[in-house]
Amino acid sequence: MQMGARTAVSSAVTKVQLLGRNRERSRAELKDGIANFYDKSSGLWESIWGEHMHHGYYEEQPQSLEEHKAAQVAMIDKSLEWAGVGVDAASTPKTGVDVGCGIGGSSRHIARKWGTKMQGITLSPKQCARANELAAEAGLADKCSFQVADALEQPFEDNSFDLIWSMESGEHMPLKQQFVGELARVCAPGGRVLIVTWCHRDLEEGEESLKPKEQRLLAAINKAYYLPKWCSVADYVTYCQEAGLTDVRRDDWTDKIQYFWPAVIKSSLSGRGIRGLVRAGPGIIRGALAMLLMVRGFKLNLVKFGLITARKPDDREAEPEPVLSPLSSSRMPY
Numbered sequence: 001m002q003m004g005a006r007t008a009v010s011s012a013v014t015k016v017q018l019l020g021r022n023r024e025r026s027r028a029e030l031k032d033g034i035a036n037f038y039d040k041s042s043g044l045w046e047s048i049w050g051e052h053m054h055h056g057y058y059e060e061q062p063q064s065l066e067e068h069k070a071a072q073v074a075m076i077d078k079s080l081e082w083a084g085v086g087v088d089a090a091s092t093p094k095t096g097v098d099v100g101c102g103i104g105g106s107s108r109h110i111a112r113k114w115g116t117k118m119q120g121i122t123l124s125p126k127q128c129a130r131a132n133e134l135a136a137e138a139g140l141a142d143k144c145s146f147q148v149a150d151a152l153e154q155p156f157e158d159n160s161f162d163l164i165w166s167m168e169s170g171e172h173m174p175l176k177q178q179f180v181g182e183l184a185r186v187c188a189p190g191g192r193v194l195i196v197t198w199c200h201r202d203l204e205e206g207e208e209s210l211k212p213k214e215q216r217l218l219a220a221i222n223k224a225y226y227l228p229k230w231c232s233v234a235d236y237v238t239y240c241q242e243a244g245l246t247d248v249r250r251d252d253w254t255d256k257i258q259y260f261w262p263a264v265i266k267s268s269l270s271g272r273g274i275r276g277l278v279r280a281g282p283g284i285i286r287g288a289l290a291m292l293l294m295v296r297g298f299k300l301n302l303v304k305f306g307l308i309t310a311r312k313p314d315d316r317e318a319e320p321e322p323v324l325s326p327l328s329s330s331r332m333p334y
């Protein structure tokens, strides 16, 4: 082959490779990738950080890993409180589903707090097995159970749970509208949906999409963490309304989580962290490096830590009082 032709072929191959790398993953690739990512990384995470795989909620700068872990528990309590869950007897859930449950830390915490019967779903078989094991060890096997299932096609009947809890799993969902639709479907009338998730900033008036620079940064994060296209908190509000939910509220807690990523980066550079990363393999090392991209995303005001809550209307509440007919003798006081 002539030199010129060879160069042309090689440049075409490079272009195709780049295209291949930059294209969005299919739903099946995402599911496998997420399951594999958490199968491989959850043991290492648990060995350093314990049972919660989400950000901490910080009132002040923590001084130790124990304080970071306490901040993770505070994240659960504060977000439940913000959503008005458990503030009185009527809002205290008897049943709940933990959508994207990790190793079940939130479920066990909520079960201990209120005696709520929790069911969790995750794509990772290893997380599921560990979640059930930890529930049994904690004496909570009758309150918490976990299974491998897809949040986009949940194995539950309509109207099943008082509390729909999704802590940092929404960002993994390729079809966010369908995801919210499923959350609304399995929520019992009068029950509450609470989504805590990574979002991109709301688009400004007149903007149709994020800036190319912002899109490139999110694409790099997606590659490392098996994430699909992001949406904004405003998009979630729309999806909740479209799903027939009411009392939709939102918040932005980006400033409450600021100490988390630097601490995770520090822990992954410890001896145990580095040894664990090497054992877990290149995909997990890429995830660790992508932490720097997340920090950059927060600094650029692009990545937001969003909360969305909404209620499923209860038709019975709307039923009018029975009107007493003056001709109905059985209702007459004489």
Ligand SMILES: C[S@@+](CC[C@H](N)C(=O)[O-])C[C@H]1O[C@@H](n2cnc3c(N)ncnc32)[C@H](O)[C@@H]1O
Pocket: 034, 035, 038, 051, 052, 053, 054, 099, 100, 101, 102, 103, 104, 105, 106, 121, 122, 123, 124, 127, 149, 150, 151, 152, 166, 167, 168, 169, 172, 173
């Ligand atoms: C960052 S972890 C959060 C775990 C847990 N909520 C916590 O706070 O400890 C994300 C979780 O979402 C789950 N997940 C992602 N996509 C999912 C899907 N389509 N269906 C069910 N679970 C999913 C993962 O398997 C993982 O357990």
